[in-house]
Every structure is written in structure tokens, then in C-alpha cells.
Amino acid sequence: MQRRDFFKQTLTLAGGAVVGTTFSEASQQVETLHPVDDRKVSDIAFPQKRPLITYSDRPPLLESPREVFTSPITPNDLFFVRWHMPMIPTYISKNRFTLHIHGAVERELKLSLKSLQTEFEQVELTAVLQCGGNSRTAFKPTAGGIQWGIGAMGCARWKGVRLKDVLAKAGLTKDARWIGFNGLEKAVYAETDNFVRALELEKLSDNIILAYEMNGEDLPYLNGYPLRLIIPGTYSDSWIKMISNIKVTKEKMRLHFMEHAYRIPDNECECETPDNLTQKTKPIEKMNVNSVIGYPVSGIKVKQGAELIVRGVAFDGGEGIAKVEVSTDGGTTWQEAKLDKDEAGRYAYRAFTHPITPKQGGTLSIMCRATNTKGETQPFPHEIKWNRGGYKYNGIDEVTVKVVV
Amino acid sequence: MRSVIKLTAAIIVCSTTATFADSNKGIKMPYIEFPMKPGKGMYSTKGKCNMCHSWGYTINQGPQSKAFWRKKVIKMIEVFHAPIKNEDIEEVVAYLYANYGNGEED
Structure with missing residues (x-):
């Protein structure tokens, strides 16, 4: 070799x-x-x-x-x-x-x-x-x-x-x-x-x-x-x-x-x-409530002014997902994403989509946050407290993409 | 010649039906090299740890304290019956800590 x-x-x-x-x-x-x-x-x-x-x-x-x-x-x-x-x-x-x-x-x-x-x-x-x-x-x-x-x-x-x-x-x-x-x-x-x-x-x-x-x-x-x-x-x-x-x-x-x-x-x-x-x-x-972004992945380039559809999945321990929200300003404001039909039961992923159109060039952060039917939601990563086994992490997910003009 | 082919075909059909359509042939696992950082005690550690599991399994515990690595080595001996003699524990712990440590004794 x-x-x-x-x-x-x-x-x-x-x-x-x-x-x-x-x-x-x-x-x-x-x-x-x-x-x-x-x-x-x-x-x-x-x-x-x-x-x-x-x-x-x-x-x-x-x-x-x-x-x-x-x-x-x-x-x-x-x-x-x-x-x-x-x-x-x-x-x-x-x-x-x-x-x-x-x-x-x-x-x-x-x-x-x-x-x-x-x-x-x-x-x-x-x-x-x-x-x-x-x-x-x-x-x-x-x-x-x-x-x-x-x-x-x-x-x-x-x-x-x-x-x-x-x-x-x-x-x-x-x-x-x-x-x-x-x-x-x-x-x-x-x-x-x-x-x-x-x-x-x-x-x-x-x-x-x-x-x-x-x-x-x-x-x-x-x-x-x-x-x-x-x-x-x-x-x-x-x-x-x-x-x-x-x-x-x-x-x-x-x-x-x-x-x-x-x-x-x-x-x-x-x-x-x-x-x-x-x-x-x-x-x-x-399991506690969780969600992740599947698209876009961090590091990719997207075009300014072009629609980008954020996709991901959400789930919890069986209470059922009530909503998923997306933020593009670091978690200050949140917009509700569209959930797929609840057809596969309360233990399955709910897929979500949310269209965004990047307005300006540079680095763009995209976050997602799920809430279940009991009102339990995901904390920001820094709000999660440590345990020695590193179990049950469910922090708000985030990807960053580069918006090119 | 044709009848031989027919006969062969018949045998193949019989033998496949006799094993009740179990099409699975098993798997072959790949070997993947996880390089060890060169250092004092590497060869000794390699022999003691890698005979049971990959080096990847070890280093994916993340960088850890000396106490953490010592506890792991003792767990391998006590729970998994790793053939590591008492007098060799510190050599393995020292290698792990020197190369995969986090700078903390405890």
C-alpha cells in the first residue's frame, strides 16, 4: 500500500x-x-x-x-x-x-x-x-x-x-x-x-x-x-x-x-x-424527545435566494411528536415545520420538512427542535447536564452551511 | 450429453429445495487496521488488548484520565478474563495514558 x-x-x-x-x-x-x-x-x-x-x-x-x-x-x-x-x-x-x-x-x-x-x-x-x-x-x-x-x-x-x-x-x-x-x-x-x-x-x-x-x-x-x-x-x-x-x-x-x-x-x-x-x-x-436534521449537512454550499428544503426526523419514547420547529437565527425565533402524516405509529420517526430561502451570504445556522404531546421539548446543548456514561443526549440539533452569492 | 445436463439440473433443483430455500450464505467480516500511536509499551499493549477486540474499540472511549484507563484494564481482567498479569497492568495503563490520555490523573 x-x-x-x-x-x-x-x-x-x-x-x-x-x-x-x-x-x-x-x-x-x-x-x-x-x-x-x-x-x-x-x-x-x-x-x-x-x-x-x-x-x-x-x-x-x-x-x-x-x-x-x-x-x-x-x-x-x-x-x-x-x-x-x-x-x-x-x-x-x-x-x-x-x-x-x-x-x-x-x-x-x-x-x-x-x-x-x-x-x-x-x-x-x-x-x-x-x-x-x-x-x-x-x-x-x-x-x-x-x-x-x-x-x-x-x-x-x-x-x-x-x-x-x-x-x-x-x-x-x-x-x-x-x-x-x-x-x-x-x-x-x-x-x-x-x-x-x-x-x-x-x-x-x-x-x-x-x-x-x-x-x-x-x-x-x-x-x-x-x-x-x-x-x-x-x-x-x-x-x-x-x-x-x-x-x-x-x-x-x-x-x-x-x-x-x-x-x-x-x-x-x-x-x-x-x-x-x-x-x-x-x-x-x-427515550426522551429528539430530532435531527438530515438535510442540509454541515459544510455544504447553498445559493443565496434559492429555496432550500430542510429535512429531518423527530421521535420520542412513545408519547408522540406534537411539533418540530426550525430556527435560522441561532434559536431566537422558531418556525413550525411540516410534519408527515402520523401513519406509522407513536414509536416511529416523524419526518419533517421546512423550506427556507437564505437572504444573505455567509455562514447560516439551521436548528431543529421537537416537542412531544406531553410538552417535553429539546434543550439547547449547553443546557444538558453531564453524566458519566454520556447517555440520553437530546440537545437541539444544528447544522451550518455556507450561503454563496 | 443433453441427458447429463438435465440430470445435473434436476440434482441442483433437488438439493436447493431440500435445504428449504435458505438463500443466506453467511457473511465475511472485513479486517480494518486501527493504527496504534507508537510509544513505550505499544507492543505489550497490542498483544494484551487486541487479541480480544479491535484497537478501534479501545480508542473510541475518547481521551481519558489515568484512573479511567486503569479502571478499564482492571474491568477487562475481572469481567472479561483478559490474560493480563497484575505486574503488567501499569505498563498498559501508562501506554494508554501517555498516548490516549486527557492530562488528568483522576
């Missing part, structure tokens, strides 16, 4: 961007800024994917570029990817795959994909899948975890069966309280705990499904082929991919990934400071 090629390739990897960042003494100042927004997709595509912003190949960690967020449905090959364990099966036989249901049940079950597709009511729903650490780069000092920009999210139409129906077939015992889930991903050392997540039985709802189809196709391997758990309205930490094992228990299991990961301070502001970390934490769970 030519030296120049090597350098170019390094730059296209997000890792290169992080390595190149220099930090001054002031790095410990606690503040929240707009997330990193200048990363490019890699020149290497992963299987069943178009090139995405690439943080790691083992395990694969891929972020969708901003352009994706103009569409109310995220295409499968542009959908972000996040795994916890480095060893992921690269071949799964559709015919031999089984889902094992055991523990506090009347009948232990081993269900094939065929039995899931033929013995249960088939259901479909559209839901946003978002990593709890999406936009983590907003938090200073740097919060531990993958340094995501805005693209650790997507929205898909999922088809599958209700978890409730599958559990009913197994028959839960009277004292069943918790449902533990894990998939086929593995750590390198066999003694390592699996990535197991657990759901309290009282939180089981009709909307929680085991999905074998994503946007009308088999799930891509990197999004959990052939089966994954869908828990609409919540961050995706428990949306187990390649789900193969469901263990029902009477007692709450002691699980590393439940006790130490995806937790925020259990206080009103869900915040803390690096010098004074809170002792009591809670799971991140329900």
Missing part, C-alpha cells in the same frame, strides 16, 4: 479522528456542546451495508451518516450497528436456528424460526432503535463509551411475534418475575458472562416483539439476523440481537451488564459531576 493511501484510509476511519484530537488543560471543564459532526464514512463497507462511519471491526461499531435522517424509514444497509462482544456468528442456518425458552416456565421450549412464523400471530410495528449513548461526543469531559456522533439510531418496520405470546406458550409459573435474554454473540474467553439483559415481567407489553424481518427483509446479520428483540420506546440496550435464549426467573439475576452498564444518576436532573459521582443509579429505559 502506498503511504499516501494508508494515510487517506486512516483519516476515513472515525478512530483516526479521535486520535487526532488534542486536549488542553481545560478538558475537565464540565460542559455540553454539539456532538461531533465531521466524520466521514469509511471506504470499507461491511457485509450487507453501505460504507458507514466505522469505529471498530471487532466487534463491528458503525454509525449512520447524517444524510440518512431525511427518511422516516432507515434502509437496512444504512442502519447503524453496535455489538458488545467481539465474536459474532458469520453464518446461521435458518433451518437449524432455535430460540430456547426455559427457567420458571411450565414447558421448556425450543422454537424454530418456522414455528415462530407459523404457530403465532404475526405482528408488525415501526419503531426507532437508538443507542443510549447516541451523541455521546457532546459531553465534556469525555464520557466513557463509544464516541458516537448523532447517527447511532435508525427507524425500521419490524415484523415478528409478540414476546408475550411466546411466553404464554411456555406457560409462566406463578412466581416468575424476570425475563433474561441473550443472543449468540460471545466474548473471547468462555468464562466471560454473556451479554444478558433482563426485563421485569410487569413491564411486558403487547408491543414487545421478537422480530425476524426488518423493512420487509431478513434482518442483516449485523442487526441481529435471524431474530432480535424489539422494545419500542426504550433505548436499544436490551434489544438483544441474534436472540437465542430466554430464561425466566423468580429472582432478579445478578448481571454485569444490568448492574454496571446503561445507567444514569437516579435524581431529578439525571446528572452528576466528575468530582461528585452519584451513588444511586437507574436504568436509562424510556
